[in-house]
Amino acid sequence: MNNYITYYGLKPADRIIVPKSNLNLVQHHAIYLGQNEFGQDLLIENKFGVGVTIVTAEIFFAEVRSITRIERFNGNNYQRQIAVQSALQKSGFPYHLINYNCEHFANEVQYGQSSSNQVAMGIFCTALLCIAFIASSK
DSSP: OHHHHHHHTOOTTOEEEEEOSTTSOSEEEEEEEEEOTTSOEEEEEEETTTEEEEEEHHHHHHTOSOOOEEEOOOSOHHHHHHHHHHHHHTTTOOOBTTTBOHHHHHHHHHHSOOOOHHHHHHHHHHHHHHHHHHHHTO
16 A cells, blocks of 8 residues: 555655545544655554554555545654654554544644644534524424
């Protein structure tokens, strides 16, 4: 599956975003780390039930049907190294849907801030549904 790495010209600290649901409403975020000493491309992701973990591109892309988008790391090579080191230091951190999911992790690595637009959007939509339900039941 190194075809994805070559095709997209990924560099360390670039983000890969892939659909996690059939309707593409939920997205999964991972960070490309580069190659290990055996020539394997590595990614790091924060995955439900596993937490922050390093995976080979072969394993990661085995579950991927398409790529939603690539977000390039915006920095020089030294800053890329710092971002990769930051990602590696998070290895083993537990996954939490609301407080530390894959998007929180990727944003923290790339921008230094842990945040998730998907969580914010999910809370907003849930609130709207609750309001609509309450209004319709009156």
